Amino acid sequence: MILDAKIPAGPLAEKWSKHKFNLKLVNPANKRKYNVIVVGTGLAGASAAASLAELGYNVTAFCFQDSPRRAHSIAAQGGINAAKNYRNDGDSVYRLFYDTIKGGDYRAREGNVYRLAEVSVNIIDQCVAQGVPFAREYGGLLDNRSFGGSQVSRTFYARGQTGQQLLLGAYSALNRQIHEGKVKMYTRTEMLDVVVADGKAQGIITRNLITGAIETHAGHAVLLATGGYGNVFYLSTNAMASNVTAAWRAHKRGAFFANPCYTQIHPTCIPVSGDHQSKLTLMSESLRNDGRVWAPKTPELAQKLRKGELKVTDLKEEDRDYFLERKYPSFGNLVPRDVASRNAKEAVDEGKGVGGSGVAVFLDFAESIARLGEDTVRAKYGNLFDMYMQITDENPYKVPMRIYPAVHYTMGGLWVDYNLSTNVPGLYCLGEANFSDHGANRLGASALMQGLADGYFVIPYTLGDYLATIGPKAIDTNNPAFAQTKKDVTDRIEKLLALRGTKTVDEYHRELGHIMWEYCGMARTEDGLTKAKGLIASLKADFWKNAIVLGENEEFNSSLEKAGRVADFIELGALMVEDALQRKESCGGHFRVESQTEEGEALRDDDNFAYVAAWEYKGEDVPEVLNKEPLVYENVKLTQRSYK
Amino acid sequence: MSTNGNMNLTLKVWRQKNAQSEGSMVTYKADGISPDMSFLEMLDVVNEDLIHKGDDPIHFDHDCREGICGMCSLYINGQPHGPKRAITTCQLHMRSFKDGETITIEPWRAAAFPVVKDLAVDRSAFDRIQQAGGYVSVNTGGVPDANEIAIPKVIADEAFNSATCIGCGACVAACKNASAMLFVSAKISQFALLPQGQPERYSRAQAMVAQMDEEGFGSCTNTGACEAECPKEISLTNIGRMNNDYLSAKLFRQEDVNRG
Ligand SMILES: Cc1cc2nc3c(=O)[nH]c(=O)nc-3n(C[C@H](O)[C@H](O)[C@H](O)COP(=O)(O)OP(=O)(O)OC[C@H]3O[C@@H](n4cnc5c(N)ncnc54)[C@H](O)[C@@H]3O)c2cc1C
Ligand code: SF4
Ligand code: FES
Numbered sequence: 001m002i003l004d005a006k007i008p009a010g011p012l013a014e015k016w017s018k019h020k021f022n023l024k025l026v027n028p029a030n031k032r033k034y035n036v037i038v039v040g041t042g043l044a045g046a047s048a049a050a051s052l053a054e055l056g057y058n059v060t061a062f063c064f065q066d067s068p069r070r071a072h073s074i075a076a077q078g079g080i081n082a083a084k085n086y087r088n089d090g091d092s093v094y095r096l097f098y099d100t101i102k103g104g105d106y107r108a109r110e111g112n113v114y115r116l117a118e119v120s121v122n123i124i125d126q127c128v129a130q131g132v133p134f135a136r137e138y139g140g141l142l143d144n145r146s147f148g149g150s151q152v153s154r155t156f157y158a159r160g161q162t163g164q165q166l167l168l169g170a171y172s173a174l175n176r177q178i179h180e181g182k183v184k185m186y187t188r189t190e191m192l193d194v195v196v197a198d199g200k201a202q203g204i205i206t207r208n209l210i211t212g213a214i215e216t217h218a219g220h221a222v223l224l225a226t227g228g229y230g231n232v233f234y235l236s237t238n239a240m241a242s243n244v245t246a247a248w249r250a251h252k253r254g255a256f257f258a259n260p261c262y263t264q265i266h267p268t269c270i271p272v273s274g275d276h277q278s279k280l281t282l283m284s285e286s287l288r289n290d291g292r293v294w295a296p297k298t299p300e301l302a303q304k305l306r307k308g309e310l311k312v313t314d315l316k317e318e319d320r321d322y323f324l325e326r327k328y329p330s331f332g333n334l335v336p337r338d339v340a341s342r343n344a345k346e347a348v349d350e351g352k353g354v355g356g357s358g359v360a361v362f363l364d365f366a367e368s369i370a371r372l373g374e375d376t377v378r379a380k381y382g383n384l385f386d387m388y389m390q391i392t393d394e395n396p397y398k399v400p401m402r403i404y405p406a407v408h409y410t411m412g413g414l415w416v417d418y419n420l421s422t423n424v425p426g427l428y429c430l431g432e433a434n435f436s437d438h439g440a441n442r443l444g445a446s447a448l449m450q451g452l453a454d455g456y457f458v459i460p461y462t463l464g465d466y467l468a469t470i471g472p473k474a475i476d477t478n479n480p481a482f483a484q485t486k487k488d489v490t491d492r493i494e495k496l497l498a499l500r501g502t503k504t505v506d507e508y509h510r511e512l513g514h515i516m517w518e519y520c521g522m523a524r525t526e527d528g529l530t531k532a533k534g535l536i537a538s539l540k541a542d543f544w545k546n547a548i549v550l551g552e553n554e555e556f557n558s559s560l561e562k563a564g565r566v567a568d569f570i571e572l573g574a575l576m577v578e579d580a581l582q583r584k585e586s587c588g589g590h591f592r593v594e595s596q597t598e599e600g601e602a603l604r605d606d607d608n609f610a611y612v613a614a615w616e617y618k619g620e621d622v623p624e625v626l627n628k629e630p631l632v633y634e635n636v637k638l639t640q641r642s643y644k
Numbered sequence: 645m646s647t648n649g650n651m652n653l654t655l656k657v658w659r660q661k662n663a664q665s666e667g668s669m670v671t672y673k674a675d676g677i678s679p680d681m682s683f684l685e686m687l688d689v690v691n692e693d694l695i696h697k698g699d700d701p702i703h704f705d706h707d708c709r710e711g712i713c714g715m716c717s718l719y720i721n722g723q724p725h726g727p728k729r730a731i732t733t734c735q736l737h738m739r740s741f742k743d744g745e746t747i748t749i750e751p752w753r754a755a756a757f758p759v760v761k762d763l764a765v766d767r768s769a770f771d772r773i774q775q776a777g778g779y780v781s782v783n784t785g786g787v788p789d790a791n792e793i794a795i796p797k798v799i800a801d802e803a804f805n806s807a808t809c810i811g812c813g814a815c816v817a818a819c820k821n822a823s824a825m826l827f828v829s830a831k832i833s834q835f836a837l838l839p840q841g842q843p844e845r846y847s848r849a850q851a852m853v854a855q856m857d858e859e860g861f862g863s864c865t866n867t868g869a870c871e872a873e874c875p876k877e878i879s880l881t882n883i884g885r886m887n888n889d890y891l892s893a894k895l896f897r898q899e900d901v902n903r904g
Contacts, residue, residue, distance in 0.1 A: 047784075050784070051783075051784040054783045054784060065707060065713075065715060066705065066715070066764075066766070066767060066768065067767065067768070067770070067771050067811065068771075069714070069771075069774075069811055070707060070708075070713040070714060070715050070811075072707070072708070072713075074708065074712050074713050074714075075708045075710060075712050075713065084790070084791075086791060122785070124790045125787050125788065125789055125790045126782075126784060126785075126787055127790075128787075128790040128793060128840070129780065129782045129787035129788070129840060130779070130780050130782060130840070131779075131780045131803075131834065131835055131838050131840045131841055133800055133803050133804040133807050133834065133838070134790075135800075136795055136797050136800040137797065138797050139794065140794030140795050140796050140797065140800075141791050141794055142790055142791055158804070159804065159808075161712060161808065163712075164712055164808075164810070165807060168807065171774070172774070172778055172779035172780070173779065173782075173784070175771070175774045175775040175778060175779055176775075176779045176781060178775050179775045179776065179777075185771075187768065187771075210662075210760055210761075239707040239708045239709070239713065240706060240707055240708075240709060241707050273680045274678055274680060274681075276649075276678060276680075276681045276685045276688070276689060277685070278682070278684065278685050278688055278709065279709050279710075281709075281710050387710065387711070387735075390731060390735050390737070391682075391735075391737070393680075393737075393739060456784045456785075457784070457785075460784065500698075504692055504695045504696065506688075506692060507692075548695055548696070548698075550695060550698065550699075550700060550701075551700060555661070555662065555761075556662065556703060556760060556761040556764070558701060558703055559695065559700075559701065
């Protein structure tokens with residue numbers, strides 16, 4: 001099937017304005033007759049729920065944490081991009097659009113990305129009006145910094161906790177609507193399925209995580225804003241409970257899953273310290289503004305460092321290889337994430353890794369501390385340095401940090417059109433859970449931008465068009481699809497609870513993570529992926545025989561919660577491998593070893609792969625069908641990305 | 645799970661099936677713990693063992709494991725978030741403990757935070773306080789350009805310090821009266837300091853304080869235990885600011901308050 005993204009015709013800069021004008025409106029008096037379900041109250045979900053409620057719709061919102069304020073968005077550190085051009089350094093909507101398309105290695109849609117850049121400026125205004133305390137300069141105006149993949153300073157930030165401050169802003173808008181009675185909020189509640197009745201999404205089935213109650217909620221539309229699936233790798237920078245279940249269940253009800261193999265490995269994370277490791281901690285990319293990445297020049301020197309025969313601070317300048325500055329003189333340490341990560345892996349593969357495990361490179365602040373003074377460095381990055389010290393027991397003001405890439409973000413997700421609608425009418429997807437704007441690689445500080453763009457400024461317009469089309473008639477929960485979906489959910493829970501085998505769910509999760517990291521991580525090959533396919537299939541079979549799931553449904557049961565999520569991750573893992581296999585080119589975060597330039601950079605194959613891969617579920621253990629959405633470029637010229 | 649550590653510990657952990665049942669302290673062994681593990685990773689190891697034995701794992705709240713979501717909430721050896729200053733439970737590492745030590749782990753204790761299971765409590769009272777007025781009443785769209793509002797850096801920085809509260813509830817757990825003043829005052833202060841918060845400044849303080857009282861939190865007797873245990877080092881000066889605003893709200897006539 002050839003998919004239609006419904007990108008409006010006309011010049012790039014006019015598409016969104018024209019489209020907004022052409023969308024149908026819901027009469028203000030009718031809005032309260034509609035009920036909209038919003039699953040997930042991170043940046044994307046909270047901003048959507050609040051904005052839709054402000055318009056007059058009734059909103060029912062869900063999250064699995066004990067409060068919407070704790071969504072994974074809270075952990076974002078570095079910042080949020082916007083084309084404000086407050087620095088007068090040559091930024092513009094077009095430049096942000098261009099950087100994002102190029103950063104995504106020409107695998108995102110022009111129309112979507114341009115709109116994202118266009119509304120980015122409104123996001124900052126909105127957040128400031130809510131009282132979000134962005135960093136300011138002495139003159140009282142907003143400060144900016146630069147981020148990887150860009151040569152202008154367009155990133156707004158709030159110390160090292162931009163995510164928390166933006167989320168608290170969206171949460172406050174949500175709270176106001178809860179107070180007004182326009183949003184009904186369910187916390188500690190997990191969506192376990194979507195009800196698709198007569199071809200439209202009309203409700204969801206949820207489980208109350210404390211009592212185990214399985215409930216049905218009906219709505220005129222269902223919005224999924226349930227975050228990314230990086231935890232398929234077990235170790236990632238995502239919060240422990242981030243998972244793919246909502247999107248995966250929707251996929252099994254007919255929603256296409258797009259580009260699942262596009263995952264982002266973030267270059268600056270604290271390296272793994274042992275088998276007990278439960279998650280990885282990101283050191284914000286902003287550190288690359290002042291930190292210099294290097295490895296010892298030779299494997300021999302690296303070995304001496306690892307054995308403690310040589311101190312890092314004693315290593316002579318000429319024995320250090322600042323490999324990013326050397327290979328990419330114009331972007332230096334600020335090359336995009338995929339490029340920085342691959343280069344770190346290369347150094348380690350060549351035996352130049354440092355730290356106890358030898359799986360790390362240095363991020364060094366000595367030069368900036370000498371240039372700016374320790375106080376200035378502390379003011380900029382103090383909380384990150386503290387975090388590093390807390391975890392590693394080393395002082396980065398004195399010795400260079402050790403860093404290594406870790407799974408961080410997933411560009412793939414549910415396929416959506418320009419209106420953020422999946423191919424199932426009435427089912428929408430926002431934020432990291434959709435696939436739409438980042439192509440094969442996301443630039444730093446643009447996930448927060450996309451989540452808030454979707455929630456505050458896109459969905460309030462596009463949803464109205466659908467709602468006006470279907471009309472405000474009450475949803476008929478007597479439609480057999482409701483009872484059937486509920487039964488499917490309870491059957492699956494019973495099946496999970498019947499598992500009293502020998503291996504814990506975490507053990508399966510860890511094993512899946514190893515397979516994914518080894519074969520579907522930073523470098524992928526035909527052979528490796530084929531092997532992974534077999535390994536995942538046996539892992540799945542073994543899980544459904546030998547996993548241990550304890551307790552019962554009618555209680556707060558973390559064992560059951562995890563089991564359901566890991567079972568979905570295993571199936572998603574298989575699809576990611578399938579997707580990585582079919583995409584024989586390299587692009588952005590997807591590096592196929594067979595497809596590289598002479599210099600070892602990702603080599604795209606635009607003639608054969610300039611498309612979105614949207615997978616269609618066909619039934620248990622039946623191969624999924626690949627549908628393609630061709631990517632058409634009318635404004636930018638596709639070139640080999642170069643950051644030299 | 646293979647662990648390569650050499651610390652052997654005894655844990656005394658509060659176990660409680662649900663809000664309706666009685667709880668009690670139960671003793672567990674945690675052997676082979678590495679000093680590089682985080683406190684929660686140590687509990688993961690214990691839980692994996694329990695699951696293998698067919699026993700219900702110890703339930704505790706956690707998510708980000710990097711000190712920002714405010715979900716983790718353990719009362720360790722009589723201190724919320726454990727012995728170290730200015731960090732959350734998930735940032736605590738086992739190197740802060742000694743081999744052979746006995747560690748007592750309890751949930752937050754406060755009437756307004758009922759136990760849900762084992763070490764997890766219900767903190768929805770905090771959400772309800774925020775819902776009562778913890779916002780600037782602006783709709784999406786139609787707001788002025790962000791740089792039309794210049795805010796002196798010192799003011800912005802101070803508002804920021806208040807805004808760093810992660811809503812964990814350690815302040816309540818630390819307080820002998822289970823007062824929520826530090827948490828509530830932090831939010832009120834953020835908005836009281838910023839120009840965006842001025843129009844609703846006094847009505848906000850009134851509404852949030854009223855909700856706080858309704859939730860059954862205790863009163864403040866200026867002991868300062870909250871400030872000492874707060875992982876984000878939220879300052880007691882916030883409480884003074886809140887009290888001033890609350891009093892001003894009462895002094896004004898109601899219509900003035902509503903008009904701001
Ligand atoms: C450590 C870290 C740092 C980052 N730093 C930056 C940065 O500096 N700049 C940037 O732009 N991006 C950054 N990112 C990426 C960015 O934070 C995320 O992509 C973004 O916040 C995702 O927002 P979201 O609203 O889509 O999802 P989330 O914030 O993950 O929210 C998901 C929501 O869905 C709910 N949910 C999920 N499944 C279900 C279910 N089945 N039932 C009910 N509810 C469910 C959850 O409870 C939650 O409310 C960072 C990411 C990480 C991990
Ligand atoms: S004031 Fe401190 S202790 Fe209290 S909720 Fe906020 S961060 Fe936690
Ligand atoms: S788990 Fe998020 S603050 Fe501890």
